[in-house]
Amino acid sequence: MRKLAVVSGYATVDYPVRLAAPLSGAQTATVEALGRDGWPRPGGAALYASLRLAAAGHRAKAFVGLGDDANGALYLSACGAGNVEVEAFACDSQTHTPWCMLLYHDDGSYTCLLDRGEMDGGSLTQAQRQVLAHTDLVCIAAGPATRTAALLDNISARSIVAWIAKRDSVSYPQWLNExxxxxxxxxxxxxxxxxxxxxxxxxxxxxxxxxxxxxxADGVVLEGNSSRIELSSAAVRVRDATGAGDTFAGEVLAALLAGSSDIEAAARRGIDAARALLLTRAY
Structure with a gap:
């Protein structure tokens, strides 16, 4: 059965690069642009998760902030190609679409430089509140904190709620995390x-x-209901893992939204979806 899912977060346009050496002090650094599928490219957790929900046949609606600019048009084009609906905030000449520079290091770590772009407003329109009142799933990714709080205030008690955590104290202050x-x-x-x-x-x-x-590469751990399940995953050599975790989350949610009660089977589907994404960037 086709269900309605809302996914909130930043609508970023991503510029992934690999650093040839660590940064220190004033210098000119050599970088390598990453991304065979376009550079820059539309990204952010809201898009990656929504794409998997839509691919599974659900109605996916991204609640994101956009500017009336070229990056916003690029983001909307990606959503249209993936059958993702958009409930945009702002989208006027006073704001610009968020963008993100992702610096990947040789040790596998990365640095995220985020221009949040949009105004940090927390109000929802009446139409958006009505959507939240009737949605089957709300997935919350990193976005403006006041907006996330407004979403929580308007989510139906019957909705499944998922949280995609991120180490970002601006988007996720402790009070909101709680x-x-x-x-x-x-x-x-x-x-x-x-x-x-x-x-x-x-x-x-x-x-x-x-x-x-x-x-x-060490897999996935599921903890809940006094249970702990460890799942393995095959390693894929990539320099750019952007979106793999969000793709995994979207696929897990798509399976559960379709009526599956088997969290382990849903997680295995998520692992397969993330691996499929990474294989497009393998070297």
């Missing part, structure tokens, strides 16, 4: 974000809540 941890049915994080999630949960173990921790 609200998200209290409401979310599923929390997606990676190993570096797990401490943030645990801190937000304040030691509480909510019945029915699943923590889904991705560990790169």
């Amino acid at each position: 609200r998200l941890a209290q409401r979310a049915d599923l929390i997606f994080c990676n190993t570096s974000e797990r401490a943030m999630v645990d801190s937000a949960r304040l030691g509480d173990t909510r019945a029915g809540q699943w923590i889904i921790e991705t560990r790169g």
Whole structure:
């Protein structure tokens, strides 16, 4: 059955690069542009997750902020190609579409330089509130904190809520993390974000809540309902892993939204979807 999913977050246009050497002090640094599928390219968790939900046949609606500019047009084009609907905030000459410079290092770590672009407004339109009142799933990724709080205020009690965590104290201050941890049915994080999630949960173990921790080549750990499940994943050599975790989350949510009650099977689908994305960037 086709369900309605809302995914919120930044609508970024991404510029992934590989650094030839660590940065220190005043210097000119040599970089390598990454991304065979376009550079720059539309990105952000809201897009990657929405694309997987739409590909599974669900109605995916991205709640994002856009400017009336070339990057906004590029983002909208990607959404249209992937059958993702857009409920845009701002989208006028007073704002610009967010963009992100992703600096990948040889040790596998990365630095995210984010121009948030849009105004940090928290108000929702009446139409957006009505969408939230009738949606089956709300997936919250990093975005303006006041807007995320407004979303939480308007989500139907019957909706499944997922939280894609990120180490970004502007988008996710502690007070908001605690609200998200209290409401979310599923929390997606990676190993570096797990401490943030645990801190937000304040030691509480909510019945029915699943923590889904991705560990790169070391697989995925599912924790919830007094259960712990470890899943393996095959390594893929890539310099640019942008969107893999968000693709994984979107595919897991697509399976659960379709009626699956098997979290392990849903996670395996997510692993396969993330691997498929990474294989397009393998070297």
